[in-house]
Amino acid sequence: xxxxxxxxxxxxxxxxxxxxxxxxxxxxxxxxIVQLEVRKRPDSWRGMYTAPMSKSMTEISTxxxxxxxxxxxxxxxxxxxxxxxxxxxDKGVEIFKSLVKHAxxxxxxxxxxxxxxxxxxxxxxCEIKPDIILASLSAYGHDGPWCNVPGIGGTIEPTSGMxxxxxxxxxxxxxxxxxxxxxxxxxxxxxxxxxxxxYRNRTGKGQFVDLSMQEANLANIGEAALEYxxxxxxxxxxxxxxxxxxxxxxxxxxxxxxxxxxxxxxxxETNAQWLALCDISGKSWANNSKFIDNVLRKENEEELxxxxxxxxxxxxxxxxxxxxxxxxxxxxxxxxxxxxxxDPVLRSRGVIIELDHPEVGKASQVGAPFHFSKDKISVVRxxxxxxxxxxxIFSELLGMDRxxxxxxxxxxxxxxxxPE
Amino acid sequence: MNQSIKALxxxxxxxxxxxxxxxxxxxxxxxxxxxxxxxxxPDGNPLRRAEPNNSDGSNQFTDxxxxxxxxxxLDLESINGRNLFIDLIAKCDVLVESAVPSQLEKYDLGFxxxxxxxxxxxxxxLTPYGRSNEYSLAPANSLAIAARSGWASINGFEExxxxxxxxxxxxxxxxxxxxxxxxxxxxxxxxxxxxxQYVDISEFEVMVSNFAPPALSSEYNGNIAKQxxxxxxxxxxxxxxxxxxxxxxxxxxxxxxxxxxxVLGLEDLAExxxxxxxxxxxxxxxxxxxxxxxxxxxxTREKLFDELALRRVVAGPVLKMNELVENVHLRERGxxxxxxxxHLQILRPGAPFKLSETPWALEHAAPNIGQHxxxxxxxxxxxxxxxxxxxxxx
Numbered sequence: 102x103x104x105x106x107x108x109x110x111x112x113x114x115x116x117x118x119x120x121x122x123x124x125x126x127x128x129x130x131x132x133x134i135v136q137l138e139v140r141k142r143p144d145s146w147r148g149m150y151t152a153p154m155s156k157s158m159t160e161i162s163t164x165x166x167x168x169x170x171x172x173x174x175x176x177x178x179x180x181x182x183x184x185x186x187x188x189x190x191d192k193g194v195e196i197f198k199s200l201v202k203h204a205x206x207x208x209x210x211x212x213x214x215x216x217x218x219x220x221x222x223x224x225x226x227c228e229i230k231p232d233i234i235l236a237s238l239s240a241y242g243h244d245g246p247w248c249n250v251p252g253i254g255g256t257i258e259p260t261s262g263m264x265x266x267x268x269x270x271x272x273x274x275x276x277x278x279x280x281x282x283x284x285x286x287x288x289x290x291x292x293x294x295x296x297x298x299x300y301r302n303r304t305g306k307g308q309f310v311d312l313s314m315q316e317a318n319l320a321n322i323g324e325a326a327l328e329y330x331x332x333x334x335x336x337x338x339x340x341x342x343x344x345x346x347x348x349x350x351x352x353x354x355x356x357x358x359x360x361x362x363x364x365x366x367x368x369x370e371t372n373a374q375w376l377a378l379c380d381i382s383g384k385s386w387a388n389n390s391k392f393i394d395n396v397l398r399k400e401n402e403e404e405l406x407x408x409x410x411x412x413x414x415x416x417x418x419x420x421x422x423x424x425x426x427x428x429x430x431x432x433x434x435x436x437x438x439x440x441x442x443x444d445p446v447l448r449s450r451g452v453i454i455e456l457d458h459p460e461v462g463k464a465s466q467v468g469a470p471f472h473f474s475k476d477k478i479s480v481v482r483x484x485x486x487x488x489x490x491x492x493x494i495f496s497e498l499l500g501m502d503r504x505x506x507x508x509x510x511x512x513x514x515x516x517x518x519x520p521e
Numbered sequence: 522m523n524q525s526i527k528a529l530x531x532x533x534x535x536x537x538x539x540x541x542x543x544x545x546x547x548x549x550x551x552x553x554x555x556x557x558x559x560x561x562x563p564d565g566n567p568l569r570r571a572e573p574n575n576s577d578g579s580n581q582f583t584d585x586x587x588x589x590x591x592x593x594x595l596d597l598e599s600i601n602g603r604n605l606f607i608d609l610i611a612k613c614d615v616l617v618e619s620a621v622p623s624q625l626e627k628y629d630l631g632f633x634x635x636x637x638x639x640x641x642x643x644x645x646x647l648t649p650y651g652r653s654n655e656y657s658l659a660p661a662n663s664l665a666i667a668a669r670s671g672w673a674s675i676n677g678f679e680e681x682x683x684x685x686x687x688x689x690x691x692x693x694x695x696x697x698x699x700x701x702x703x704x705x706x707x708x709x710x711x712x713x714x715x716x717x718q719y720v721d722i723s724e725f726e727v728m729v730s731n732f733a734p735p736a737l738s739s740e741y742n743g744n745i746a747k748q749x750x751x752x753x754x755x756x757x758x759x760x761x762x763x764x765x766x767x768x769x770x771x772x773x774x775x776x777x778x779x780x781x782x783x784v785l786g787l788e789d790l791a792e793x794x795x796x797x798x799x800x801x802x803x804x805x806x807x808x809x810x811x812x813x814x815x816x817x818x819x820x821t822r823e824k825l826f827d828e829l830a831l832r833r834v835v836a837g838p839v840l841k842m843n844e845l846v847e848n849v850h851l852r853e854r855g856x857x858x859x860x861x862x863x864h865l866q867i868l869r870p871g872a873p874f875k876l877s878e879t880p881w882a883l884e885h886a887a888p889n890i891g892q893h894x895x896x897x898x899x900x901x902x903x904x905x906x907x908x909x910x911x912x913x914x915x
């Protein structure tokens with residue numbers, strides 16, 4: 102692995118999405134991320150051991166274990182190494198603590214009391230390595246009356262204010278198509294850890310990073326928060342519309358794509374963009390007294406949107422989007438997941454990559470979202486199999502020999518798959 | 522914890538941001554202690570000209586995104602202005618730009634040129650589509666990015682059409698990732714002299730990165746992730762109606778289901794062991810879904826949340842911004858803050874994460890254009906004799 106964080110090591114207990122995404126960003130930027138997995142309670146994003154293999158995976162001869170072929174897990178753990186330990190056993194705890202001595206940071210996304218129960222509180226980790234950084238990504242943070250309330254993306258979206266801002270403008274709050282708040286928390290976790298690492302590099306002092314998913318997501322809609330505190334007007338979901346500008350929407354196009362209709366997003370934020378849109382459409386909207394300026398367009402937005410839809414429904418989505426862009430108008434095709442994976446710019450920039458996973462085989466997936474001119478991201482490894490690197494990690498960092506490792510496996514302290 | 526210690530107070534960031542995304546990135550630098558100097562033309566940062574929302578003509582973008590920063594008014598078109606800008610670059614660690622096309626290239630100060638003279642400098646570019654590709658010059662906003670990144674294809678209901686993410690999500694997400702990426706690049710310069718580099722972040726690519734799980738599910742399964750049907754408006758899809766609003770309830774585990782049924786007074790469902798199996802619950806939604814939602818509709822959000830939280834069932838009320846401002850948990854966590862010099866005492870959103878030793882701090886309101894001309898001249902250039910302040914402009 103290459104990247105600007107080469108030489109940094111995280112010994113992490115991250116799981117599901119938020120924590121795993123946070124530490125995956127480190128791995129893709131070159132850090133050595135060794136991720137502990139507990140076989141008795143596998144990462145929920147690996148799924149249950151007893152879950153049936155999906156139909157598509159049953160057709161792949163190398164897909165042997167359902168927990169290694171879950172797309173959720175494999176989407177957010179690129180570049181990591183996986184090891185397993187039973188933390189209910191003294192030997193498991195001892196090995197984990199030995200690994201912490203080799204870490205720059207520890208990261209986890211349990212409920213606040215879990216690390217303390219395991220004997221891995223920040224204070225206890227500092228006794229092992231005084232300059233350690235611990236990042237905890239929990240639902241509501243480590244203090245306050247809700248600190249022990251459990252939460253996941255699907256409940257943080259409502260409690261952070263995100264759901265109230267997502268919807269079609271009919272007063273019904275929605276959650277996103279998948280648990281978006283996890284991704285947001287992962288991004289802030291990545292940056293929080295890097296802030297702490299910068300300080301440690303300067304001073305030799307570690308610290309505790311307390312990330313509340315609720316707060317990270319609320320910060321991500323900070324301008325809406327400030328709008329309320331300044332104006333006392335409660336911001337609501339606007340659908341695809343904008344508070345100020347019109348047009349600002351998603352409109353139907355000709356033809357369909359696998360999975361549904363084709364759509365295009367179009368917005369104008371300046372008069373020049375509006376006039377360019379009018380010109381391209383060949384319609385007389387620019388002379389319509391109802392649309393003569395943005396204030397009137399906003400007042401008559403429903404009628405304007407109908408007129409634009411009537412026009413776009415006969416247009417080729419991609420041709421129109423490219424042409425509108427070339428004339429300075431904000432526009433983009435609504436791409437589905439398969440189209441995103443085939444986007445030529447994402448592929449040429451190495452954001453969509455082909456990876457050869459040991460069980461799944463070759464697949465296209467999303468890689469690193471950053472580009473460094475000197476420390477280029479040249480290789481990204483597929484997400485690890487459960488426990489794939491246990492011996493490699495124990496041997497490399499602790500000097501363990503094969504016999505000792507096999508004893509751990511025999512005693513169910515390490516290994517792969519469901520414990521016996 | 523010493524309130525005066527800042528994680529990044531050894532860094533100087535030169536801020537040419539013109540977008541919400543880049544301004545959020547540099548705001549984070551400022552909040553964690555970096556000396557962030559905005560270079561503003563006489564017209565000021567374009568965010569200052571966003572549509573006003575307040576009676577005094579100010580707007581949330583200025584107040585929110587430019588606070589904690591310093592403002593230096595500088596005419597980069599003039600020879601003196603350009604020379605002073607280069608003097609400033611010599612002092613800074615990170616230079617942030619977001620204009621499309623590149624403002625630095627316009628002034629013949631592209632990365633390669635700068636790197637020759639300032640080998641430790643990190644130049645961060647944060648734009649809608651990244652540099653040097655066929656989308657680079659395309660105009661975009663968060664709606665366009667939500668469309669192209671796949672998010673609009675899975676949000677909302679298929680009967681109502683694609684739905685964008687809320688507000689400016691691509692801007693804030695890319696802003697925080699860019700902040701982290703820049704810190705990663707800075708860490709290299711601290712360990713190896715001459716390793717300054719160019720960091721290219723795209724709002725589009727960050728939102729695609731956030732979209733990785735549904736993208737890979739589509740790739741593995743061959744079934745494209747898509748919107749739900751409006752007929753699937755139920756508690757598996759998101760919040761449902763309760764007495765005073767909406768509420769989300771997760772029933773993914775057996776004990777969540779059992780305990781939630783007990784709270785809702787549906788003991789027969791709680792005792793039905795078949796329903797403790799996830800696959801059975803999903804296959805027999807008609808047995809419980811309607812009854813559960815009917816029972817929930819009799820509860821208030823607060824009462825239901827309190828009862829479920831006691832049993833550690835994952836659930837949450839839909840909170841609006843007025844409720845979040847009053848939320849006891851956020852208050853006790855110290856999330857909401859006042860600016861020290863704000864006589865109006867406007868509450869402001871706080872730290873996205875807490876650091877135990879080097880806390881986030883919101884200290885200064887957004888500056889006026891050129892408010893810090895003299896201070897920057899003295900502090901950074903250390904050559905005030907060469908700097909003439911005239912009409913607020915250097």
